[in-house]
Amino acid sequence: MPTPSLLRTVLTPTAVFRLALGWGAFLATVLAAPVLSGPLTAPVLWTVLAGIVAVIVVCSFGVVGQAEHLARRLGDPYGTLVLTLSIVLIEVVLIAAVMLGPGEHATIARDSVMAVSMIILNLVVGTALLVGGLRHADLRPNRAGVSAYLALLVVLLAVAFAFPGLIGTGGAYRPGQAVALAALTVVLYGFFLVRQTGAQRADFQEVRPSTAAAAQQAREPGPEPGPAGTAARHRPEVVARTLLLVATVLPIVLLSHDMATLLDDGFARVGAPVALPGVVIAMIVFLPETVTTVRAALGGEIQRVSNLCHGALVSTVGLTVPAVLTIGLVTGQRVILAESPAHLVLLGTSLLLTAVTFGGRRVTALHGSAHLMVFVLYGLAVFS
Template sequence: MKAMVGLAVRSWSVVIPLLAALVLAVSWGRDLGPAVVVLVSAALVGAVLSAVSHAEVVAHRVGEPFGSLILAVAVTIIEVGLIVTLMLSSGDKAASLARDTVFAAVMITCNGILGLSLLVAAARRRLAVFNAEGTGGALATVATLATLSLVLPTFTTSEPGPVFSASQLIFAATASLVLYGVFVMVQTVRHPGDFLPVEEGEHTEHEHDELPSNKQAFVSLSLLLVALIGVVGLAKLVSPSIESGIAAAGLPASAVGVVIALLVLLPETIAAVRAARRERVQISLNLALGSAMASIGLTIPAIALASIWIEGPLMLGLGATQMVLLALTVVVGALTVVPGRATLLQGCVHLVLFSAFVFLAVSP
């Protein structure tokens, strides 16, 4: 069977990223009517599905943990570009956009994606088994990055409000890059075994599949990048409609960051759930925590650099409600990770935390 190789040559997975890029190019900079918004939304969904398809081809070729790392980093780099673009074009109105989007990404990945993956895996085998050493290290890194970048600005006194001074922002950016770089080295060079699946029989599912050739993997990687650019670009196109809808519904402006993060993280969500259905829980956790880590570790340095051109305050500090949710997420995550296995209960707890985050985002 050559299912994974077939993904690289399916006509829909080749055509849709190119079609999404075409829709993006034609629609960019234009006022979108209702019919065009529907078309753009359809192209967005297609780009998400094709991105997952090509990510699986690349992951099958390079193996783990490189496969999940490539998808997480690719999505995050383009997400950072979207955040910086929106902040540069929106001025003071986007002062808290980076904070809202990054915090939403952490809650979506560490509760939504992680909880859904555990729930799906535990429903199939009663227990979701994973590597506690690697997953615990990833969670500790996420907690440290989130605290340094999103919690401390609320309590520092050099500048009024939940903002960093210039030197504090440089320190947070440098620390984020260093921590993320060290984690990637540990994951891929020093201790890659800590991030490989441990479930019995998990390694045999695709071991007889023919590996994609280098050419097929390169084509899929190129189309993956095109699809991800389409996802983020199309998300930006529909963001004015999202903002208008949120304002018309009387919801807080911070909900915009939540919706953007949900759209951008769709490829990783689908990929993680599919991995969990195949009893590859560790891959799901690599995607979830790796995305959270990359979202902070790459966004904060990029924002620090972009602050040279961004006028107005850069609000990074979380409010009290958000800090409570973050602290609860870290504590519950640690209790989930330590045993190296989880049941339906742990999956449901994380999903309830994710639901609480969404509810409080729209009804603070």
């Protein structure tokens, strides 16, 4: 692809707008730093916070958009992996910004990852199965792939939320435990990636493309014969989109500190539940990928739904928990991960329901409604 044509393909007006918006917002916060550092009236605080959140969401959609283009070029599971890792990067940045900001945030990682778990396992999966099941009568997931995701989730979520309360002190791991479990979690996640992209790659691909999915695949250019192959042919585009993805992520990273400070101040003023900041971060992070997941369900790509949701959660827990434990060790902060009994019951119910849903021959809209009911229960638990 010639360079001018490549630039027109990658640097679309929408992509340029997102870049300008993100970097412009960051420049504005730098210029307004003396004002933002002082006490703000409630209307000004919420207006500035809403503006920063809106910019982060718009840029997040840009990151996901570039990751989706890369996903189509790279194919599954590589493409979906790029997408999920992009989302996890944004989440780690936002959580780290809150942890390193003013105030005490010992439970922000726990609340955020728990919220992500409930949003993914129940709200997003439930919505996708509901709309997908109403449109398609025969949605068959790749049970081997879902089983692999669930095996890791059972272990990783137990390490994240159950064992700190059993073997730690005050709901937090002791330093020696934190080092060992952070390292083991990274090793386990790394082994999973090696298997997912290697010997077990077929476990994470569609069992049988539906009519809509097959038509979409027929419209997209397939691999070309020859030694270079499709990857070599699209290498300039892959490099360009990767650079654009990084350039779109950077404003999110730079704006996250101001967002964390204002979020902490605003919720403290209204006496919001302790877990609410984590829920807000989770919703900001996973909103763009939710849209992608629902589109996949409408297209009948049920295994892609699992890859996007369950794969994202494996990446979230497998990378976020070691990251926050490391931040806690380096900064001397206490990282409380142990969850309440009510949330542990909800988490266990979600995992059991996921095993039942995706363990059958096909998934239906009825399964989706059950997942949505569990998410409603989680909402009641947060505000109880």
